Amino acid sequence: MNILVNEETHHFTEPLTLNTLLNLLELNPAGSALAVNQVIIPRDNWPAHLLEDGDQVLLFQAIAGG
Template structure:
């Protein structure tokens, strides 16, 4: 299965959830938002949202500023 994360392709041997994807890629979920195929997924749904082959993930990281 192949997942596109911020326009970078990542192959995986088995289906995984959004939270598992973050863990596999060693990304810290704090302060970020995720969209799957241009649909924002609430953080509470990350552990249960199962990804499918070809899904496109956009990861938005909050940046502090003034």
């Protein structure tokens, strides 16, 4: 299955959750938000949110400002 992460394609042989994806790619989720197919996924849902072939994941840093 192919997952696009921050515009880079990654191939996986098994279904995986968002948490597993972050661990496999060694991405630090601290202060970050995740969107799957342009929909923000709450952090509480990351352990259970299963990715599907062709999903587009965007990991971005939350920025405070005013």
